[in-house]
Amino acid sequence: EVQLVESGGGLVQPGRSLKLSCAASGFTFSNYGMAWVRQTPTKGLEWVASISTGGGNTYYRDSVKGRFTISRDNAKNTQYLQMDSLRSEDTATYYCARQGIRGPRAWFAYWGQGTLVTVSS
C-alpha cells in the first residue's frame, strides 16, 4: 500500500524558514517523480514544486521560485520542501504527492494527509 506521510508543518513568523518532509513507502521511491501541492480555502489547490526521479530536475511555481527548494533522498525514501522567506500568502495545507509516471506531464496518483503551515506574526 502506498503511503506518504508529511511532517514539519507549524506556525512560523513571516520571513522565517520551515522544512517539510515526506516519508514514502509501499512503492519504489526512486522510480517516480514527486511533488508538493498546497491548498487554501481561498485559492484552492496550487501545485508548488516537482522533482524528477533522480533529483536532477526541479520545477517551481513562479510565486515560490528563489524561496522554496524541493529535494529528495532516494536512500531514505523521503522528499523535502525547504521554505525560506515565508510570507503570509504561503499559509496553506501542504500535500506530498507521488506522480503517476517518471517524467513530465504527469498526474498526482497518490497524496499524503497534508501538513498545515501557518505564516503569521
Place this chain on the structure above:
Amino acid sequence: DIVMTQGALPNPVPSGESVSITCRSSKSLLYSDGKTYLNWYLQRPGQSPQLLIYWMSTRASGVSDRFSGSGSGTDFTLKISGVEAEDVGVYYCQQGLELYTFGAGTKLELK
C-alpha cells in the same frame, strides 16, 4: 499559465441521478504524442484529493466505472452515472501539459 475553469452543479442532486461536471482550459491540452493531459480528482470532506481520471479518459486503479471522462482539446466532462453517497465532495480538473494548474473545484451535494 493555462487557466482551468470549472462549471457548477445544480445541488443538491438526487441519489441515483447521473451528473456531468465540466472543465475548460485556456489552451488545448492535446499534446503531439496524441494524449490529452487532463486529470480529474475527488476530494471528499475532510480527506486529501484522490485521483479519478488521467489522460482525459483513463480511470485510475480502483476507480468505479460509474466515473467516465471525455472531451476535446479544451473542453472536458467528467460524468458520474448514478450518484451515490460516497461521491459527495469537491471535484477538481487539472492540466498536466505545462507544469500543473487546477480548476477551482465543483461541489457535489446529495439530496
